[in-house]
Amino acid sequence: xxxxxxxxxxxxxxxxxxxxxxxxxxxxxxxxxxxxxxxxxxxxxxxxxxxxxxxxxxxxxxxxxxxxxxxxxxxxxxxxxxxxxxxxxxxxxxxxxxxxxxxxxxxxxxxxx
Amino acid sequence: xxxxxxxxxxxxxxxxxxxxxxxxxxxxxxxxxxxxxxxxxxxxxxxxxxxxxxxxxxxxxxxxxxxxxxxxxxxxxxxxxxxxxxxxxxxxxxxxxxxxxxxxxxxxxxxxx
Numbered sequence: 001x002x003x004x005x006x007x008x009x010x011x012x013x014x015x016x017x018x019x020x021x022x023x024x025x026x027x028x029x030x031x032x033x034x035x036x037x038x039x040x041x042x043x044x045x046x047x048x049x050x051x052x053x054x055x056x057x058x059x060x061x062x063x064x065x066x067x068x069x070x071x072x073x074x075x076x077x078x079x080x081x082x083x084x085x086x087x088x089x090x091x092x093x094x095x096x097x098x099x100x101x102x103x104x105x106x107x108x109x110x111x112x113x
Numbered sequence: 114x115x116x117x118x119x120x121x122x123x124x125x126x127x128x129x130x131x132x133x134x135x136x137x138x139x140x141x142x143x144x145x146x147x148x149x150x151x152x153x154x155x156x157x158x159x160x161x162x163x164x165x166x167x168x169x170x171x172x173x174x175x176x177x178x179x180x181x182x183x184x185x186x187x188x189x190x191x192x193x194x195x196x197x198x199x200x201x202x203x204x205x206x207x208x209x210x211x212x213x214x215x216x217x218x219x220x221x222x223x224x225x226x
Contacts, residue, residue: 004155008153033214040201040220040222041219041220042203042217042218042219042220043156043203043217044217045214045215045216048214087155087156089156100146100158100161100171101156101158101215102155103148103155103156103157104155105153105154105155106155
């Protein structure tokens with residue numbers, strides 16, 4: 001079967017660093033995405049990894065290890081506005097439905113003052 | 114401004130009625146998707162379309178129908194056969210199914226009583 005696991009909730013302090021983990025088991029792999037979703041709003045794209053290693057984009061970084069089926073999203077210098085759900089999604093292989101995204105249940109991050 | 118629009122933001126219907134959710138994009142994207150989001154669940158794919166006049170069932174298509182008569186539009190009908198229609202519905206699009214990211218609309222929250 002196909003499965004994506006991420007913690008349900010996390011809490012962190014403003015100004016701190018937080019790491020949100022994602023593990024996946026899918027029949028194919030053609031990239032991993034992280035999205036941010038504020039309550040009641042649309043998900044917005046944060047990052048994309050298809051090769052092993054770290055991708056940095058401002059305060060946000062994302063890491064991928066394909067051999068371990070593992071990714072994490074690192075948020076630095078946390079701000080109150082970072083309170084949101086963070087969705088991990090894996091794209092299967094090319095062709096037909098295999099190109100579609102499989103989403104995890106999301107990690108709700110609460111940033112405290 | 115380019116983007117995806119969904120209307121209305123909130124929709125209320127009586128049980129037994131069909132209801133159609135609108136999704137329009139002016140991003141010139143070929144592929145469009147419909148997802149359903151329930152509390153504590155990941156996004157689940159209902160239907161997707163890679164090209165005009167063609168669409169495919171996703172993981173939870175039962176009780177739903179779609180059409181793709183124009184590139185810009187991908188309406189979703191929630192029929193009376195859908196057992197649990199109350200949910201947050203998100204439409205998305207991408208340049209190709211193998212493209213790097215999907216862009217999401219603001220969503221429609223449907224409540225059926």
